[in-house]
Amino acid sequence: MFPAEIDVPPLTYLDQLGTIFTRFGTQDSGNISYGVQADGARYFVKTAGDPTDSRPYVDFDGRVALLRTAAELARSVTHHTMPGLHTVVESPAGPLLVYEWRDGDLLGEPAARERFQALPTEEILAALHALYELHAALDAAGWVEGDFYDGAMLYDFDARRLTVMDLDTYHRGPYRNTMGRMFGSSRFMAPEEHALGAPIDSRTTAYVMARTALVLLPEPPPALHAVLLEATTTRFPSYQAFYEAWLTASSTTADNLTNRST
Template identity: 45%
Template sequence: MIDLLTVHRSPHRPEEMVRGAGRVLARYDHRTQDSGNVSWIVRTPEADLFVKTAGEDASPPDGAPTPLLDHAARVALLRTAVEISRTVDHPVLARLRNVAETPTGPMLIYDRAPGRLVGVPSEHRQDPGSSYRRFAAAEPGIRLAVFDQLLDAHRALAAAGWVACDLYDGCLMVDLATTRLTLIDLDTYQRGAFPNGMGTMFGSSRFMAPEEFEFGATIDARTTVFTLGRLICHFGTGLTEDLADFCGGGAAGRVIARAARPAREDRFASVGEFADAWSTARSSTRP
């Protein structure tokens, strides 16, 4: 039996290690994503774990999509995820338990997050039973509690210098029974402001700021503010995008409207400023 929580280097490939650690509950590869990463949920004697790797340094299987990034770039992003875990201690961030070096790069071993992933493939977004629709229709108190956690976590990330990239509903694991949020897949976050070197950056266009489509534009805290505002608007209005439907009331709705303004200079200058304004607005509506 392989103990994934204590092994730090192994000559074995990740698939062998995972299968030697316990019962594989799920495998995520080219059949469910185009990143090139390969991940597993594995039940071990200690706990249920989520294991993430950069996949193989090889051509994709026949019929599989070509990964968006090559193997070396995927490895670099996993090391960014490790750096985030080491620089920011916040209960909303997925808990990284161990990193094991293997012949194909690092294996990141996390606690399995409770709840369900809010983001679903576009063809499932109309399904009322999907986690996407269920979160959007959840009681206002549940959604607001999740938004509070989302902003508080990003306050901590921003304080450590991290700028959000590719933040979308596929990063949100929500347990509706406990209102607990877990943030996952923050590998593409970057330390400090940087220029848009791609033109159209990674992300979901539903939540991306205008500068994420403009080559050479500055990506910084105001960009993070926009994406957070769009996420909260999208789900806080029950998907209508009309702030008259916002579950947090008018004052909080006005804060969200400012966060998601197209012009950078019209938004909050920092995540902390946004979070403070949100907290003040929320306090004014609590009984």
């Protein structure tokens, strides 16, 4: 249904393809994305925006490069939390990444985040479990965290389903901090993301994922809290080590919850 290439601007093509029911273009990324309904299906179509728009911090070539990374990431790992990438359409304004559409509220929005934080602990833990399982798969494929924050998560409160998107700034393999204070939300960032020249690797992924739980889960059960504190103070040597400690603490917690109720 999707051509490999188009010779008109993305908007012209998408208008012909179906109905554009929403547009995302106010984020400082410079990217422009569309919700498109065509042949009874909904798609999330992401583009690098206007090639002549040089206002964003990342210029057009940089934005295209990030979308190429996003496509590589989506093709290397499939997980139920990540919208599937149907295809990539080449255009005069760079690639169109055609993803599966996902419903949900953006956890970067204060109202949605507060609603999420007020859910029962078990439901929050289920979403965190999905997030951590996804990162175990990403980590195994060599992906290292970059600029992850709550604005990269959608939560469908009816279906109780977490969607993780916008991982365009992840890196395949360890890298170095070349910026000093890197892009990101300071509530989630690891110390090395503030230190010029510091290595960024799977330990960073572990730290940021632990911060995510500390932000989203106001009162973690004690065994889990201990893992989160370790991940953000003395640190774990790898994402895998953090993930295993989390899983072990989760089973203890589940036993405790069961014992309490019997």
